[in-house]
Amino acid sequence: MLSISNLHAAYGKVEVLHGISLEVPKGKVVTLIGSNGAGKTTTMRAISGMIKPVSGTVMLGGKDITGLDSHRISRAGLAHSPEGRRVFSTMSVNDNLMLGAFPRLTGSRPKGDVNADLEKAMELFPRLKERRTQLAGTLSGGEQQMLAMARAVMLNPDVILLDEPSMGLAPILVDEVFRIIRNLKERGVTMLLVEQFAAAALNVADHGYVLENGRIAVSGPAEKLRDDPAVKAAYLGG
């Protein structure tokens, strides 16, 4: 579904990604783990068009989306729940969710039943239900994270990128975030997940990639990575 090959990306003259290749098959959850500064978020940004890759290709369902503007990539069917949540703080929860469906509401993606999907999102993220009319800026960090994820789901995308969904959350909320990811997976949603909680991420994922200094160091089926001594030592706390 999402296929990245030999992706290079840079901030100014400093190259951060030195040729990343990875595959996210349809219906699977793939996780990208690695320490701070390894290039996880940069990879996500280069995929979704927030930054332009220097070279390499990004294919979405057979379509080349490399270097397109982010709004075109979104319309092509890739949703990105970015690091730091980035909800629209002066707008209501409902409006944030409707904006998630913007390409559907404006004719650049099949419309489907947006209102029904809104209700489904409320079921999936019950914390948002009682806060529908509240401004997103007044939500707690956990609720904002739920909103950012729900907003991505509202696109009805082919692939969702989730960048550090558990960042800065209390342990009970981290559990809820992973419960939701699992739930989405059961519904057949294709996801690329960047996480600091490598163990939890490898538990929910089918496949994993370990990023070190802008290169893929190890990759393989998630259960294999969980038992890999080197991965264990570096990312799973022994």
Next chain:
Amino acid sequence: MEILLQLLFSGIALGMIYAVIAFGYQLTFATSGTLNFGQGEALMLGALVGLSLVSTIHGGPYLNFWLMIPVVMVFGALQGAVVEWIGVRPAIKAKSEFGWIMSTIALAIIFKNVAENIWGKDDLTFPSPVSATPFHVFGANVQLMQVLVVIGAIAMMLAVELFNRKSIYGKAVVATSNDPDAAGLMGINTGMVITFSYALSSATAAFAGVLVAPLTLTGATMGTSLGLKAFAVAIIGGLTSGMGAVVGGLILGISETLTGFYVSTGYKEVPGLVLLLLVLAIKPAGLFGKAAIKKV
């Protein structure tokens, strides 16, 4: 007492014109963090194009006043889009922090020169669409056109507010002002939103131009001081608050007419501008503005 009331009425009409122009400044600031310093010239062009359509100066009249308004607004929108396209977009692309200031001022001067060549340097009279004979409210003289200015200004701002709140495209505009990167991830073409905000802002100014023209003299220089004072209003009220634009506009408009009568017309602009200096010193975000903390 009647005189005071009369001054208040004139001040309110003038203040609402300032408010509409200030509102236009806010529209582009919200989406792009940039301002069109040619806002006054957009007003002037709107008034003069309107004049050509409703008067005999260019072989007309072609339209009556009311039908002319939408035509002038379309013209204003195109003019604003051109400003964004030539003056602002390159600066945003180059991440130039100040480039747009010079380029919008340069375009404003060019527009003024063009207007001087087409419509001449002398002020012209704009035919009033309604009876200019004043009627009395509590003994004070009020012109119907002044009432129309107030109604038109409020209607314009409410229409934009309604669009922003109710339509998905309006929500896309608000989302872009919130966080352009995140808006892009939602599939919103933020470049288009910025162009749109410039078009809307200049259309608003052109609308203000044809509203104010029947009450004042119309000519190539009419916009400069209106644009500048409306900028002061936008700063006094806060660049992020529609309410601030209205209150700021009324403060400046009323203080001008009062000072003009009770002190001296030579000093009429002083109190409002002193207020501007005070606001900048004490509450730089404006009376109604939220503190603008620059994100890095």
